[in-house]
Amino acid sequence: MSFKHPTVCNDLLNYRLARLLGSSGAPIIRICEGRYGITRREWRLIAMLADFGPLSPSALADHAHTDRPLVSRAINDLVDKGLVSRIVSPDDKRRASVALTDKGRELHGELFPQTATINASVLASLSEEELKVFDHALDVLTEAAARLNQEYALTERADRHRGGSRRHLHGQATATTLSDLW
Template sequence: MPTSHYLSPVGIEDLFLYRVARLHATAGAPVVRICEGGHGVTRREWRLLLVLAQYGAMSSSDLAQAAQLEWGLVSKTLGRLQTKGLVSRTPKPNDRRRVLIALTEKGTLVYQQVFPKVIDINRTLLTVLSDSQLEQLDTILSLLQQRADDPAWLDDLPKSQRRLGGRN
């Protein structure tokens, strides 16, 4: 197996996750400008709107899982989205203790206005890659996601103590 600077990092620029985070922050900045400047929604709010537009109404716990966010963050964000009139909370007919979260008409309009612009940003970013490179990127991202989704590689790491108020 070839050894690269990613497998034997000596500095922050050699850390794969750092590079991905930096790319996300830099390339995502125009999306933030469109969302916040043009529509008054944060990046996290946009993520929830996007998931709801893609998958339809769902419970807040399902939304947290689909958006890959902690439930507490989703709960706070949903409160802001509801205050802005972008989502609604409707009790489930067979279980009034549970609610379904859905986009409102206003939330759907924001999605319809922002999503094409996000597609343009996505397209512009990816135009530096050839068709074969895009296929390779898709394969690589799928492989990395499969590895990240496999909990076995985390077995030797300490568990998070956030619920107990600690960080280690």
């Protein structure tokens, strides 16, 4: 395996992280869907609202690192489930923020400890020193990925209805963010 000179998928950082997320996230998905009737995306939004308090849909999408249209649909579903509510701005009736309801806070209070336990179980395979190095490496890699994402950002909008990706010079499809690569 070679992160520096990848020759197969297993050498790619994003592929390895996607595998880790898939494996460690599967129990959480089963709990979310089976016990609480919510999706992983809905859980992420609930967790962000618990961490940051009421947010505009755009700010919520930014905090959750999720596309705004997907967040909008998830907000609608969470409102229907009684887990979040929209708070209309008194200054501008066209603007609203999203906040957890009592039911949403209760769900968060039950589900977060379960998620933290699963997280701790995965991380328990690392020594204290490995955990510190891993935490620091994640910070460094996240900052580098954010810089790269800015470099590769394009001003045109993706047209996923006609091909699924943004087009670049000579009609070649290009990835728009690092998350598009995996």
